[in-house]
Amino acid sequence: MTQTILLTGGAGYIGSHTYVALIKSGYNVVIYDNFSNARADVPARLELITGAPVTVWRGDLLDGHSLNAVFAAHKIDAVIHFAAKKAVGESVRLPIDYFQTNITGLLALLEAMNTAGVHNLVYSSSATVYAETETLPIDEDAPLGFASPYAFTKLAGEQIMAQVAASNPAWAFGILRYFNPAGAHESGLIGEDPNGIPNNLLPYIAKVATGDLPALNIFGNDYPTPDGTGMRDYIHVEDLAQGHVLSLAALLAGKGGHLLNLGTGIGFSVMDMLQTYSRACGRDLPYVIAPRRDGDLAAYWADPARAQAVLGFTATRGLEDICTSSWNWVKRRGNMGTS
Ligand code: UDP
Secondary structure (H helix, E strand, O other), X not given: OOXXXXXXXXXXXXXXXXXXHHHHOOOEEEEEEOOOOXXXXXXXXXXXXXXXXXXXXXXXXXXXHHHHHHHHHOOOOEEEEOOXXXXXXXXXXXXXXXHHHHXXXXXXXXXXXXXXXXXXXXXXXXXXXXXXXXXXXXXXXXXXXXXXXXXXXXXXXXXXXXXXHHHXXXXXXXXXXXXXXXXXXXXXOOOOXXXXXXXXXXXXXXXXXXXXXXXXXXXXXXXXXXXXXXXXXXXXXXXXXXXHHHHHHHHHOOOOOEEEEEOOOOOEEHHHHHHHHHHHHOOOOOEEEEOOOOOXXXXXXXXXXXXXXXXXXXXXXXXXXXXXXXXXXXXXXXXXXXX
């Protein structure tokens, strides 16, 4: 029988790509989203991509009545939990909001799941849970730490789940630590769409490419890296989505929980990204060298070996796919593909 997955935050950036990957793998999916950071037309776009109606439950994690109602209305087999706040800088200004949404929201979800007898959960974590290190690549046993309220909420979430798992063997958690998600769906119909001036590198470059911003500020070119700019592990969002499908399948197959990095294992610099994007959009994108950004590390990337061993997961898309898919998305944004 087809299994039904509840996707909290399923209208957001990573959630929407995971929705498509789940439908392609034959699951039923119910999206639970309050649309606080998602466009209202995402469900219509998902229908265009998948060719099937989308089930959306508009609700907030902190609304226990709504959460219990969605479990009562659908026979849910497992949950993938994306609904959370994710801007590091904002979390420093608004820590209480982050604790409410990311920690209280997780607790509300766990409670509703327990009440409904649903005990499989895939959780969005982040490489920000690792302490600052110069030992690369970063594997799952690397020391932990947090440099922002956002990172604290992700680490707290992991630790809450570890203790809940220890309380009852029925629970199984797939904890996925993302490195730097980037890129867009190959259809060009969904992608990252931050409000205002983006904080992250790829959406910022995308706005330079569309002419909405004049030039990229490169935050430091005197790091101890080959070209002096910061290096990160950029993972294509469609690869990341596939990682969630594999994590979910392992939980549903009764293989127990896991805690894994999702990355490529390769670091690329800010300059690599800018040059690759310039090729994708067909013109040299302007940049200026700016001071280092507070809190930034020179370089880090994942050790992806454990995700390969446990789930058979390997990222298959590279920097060029990331940049071409992003450009394909931003240049046609607002266009539903009918013209
Ligand atoms: N970066 C940059 N200019 C920008 C945004 C980011 O030079 O406008 C650099 C940043 O210093 C880091 C890399 O790009 O080396 C990735 O930054 P991002 O904010 O995307 O991710 P994170 O800092 O979380 O790894």
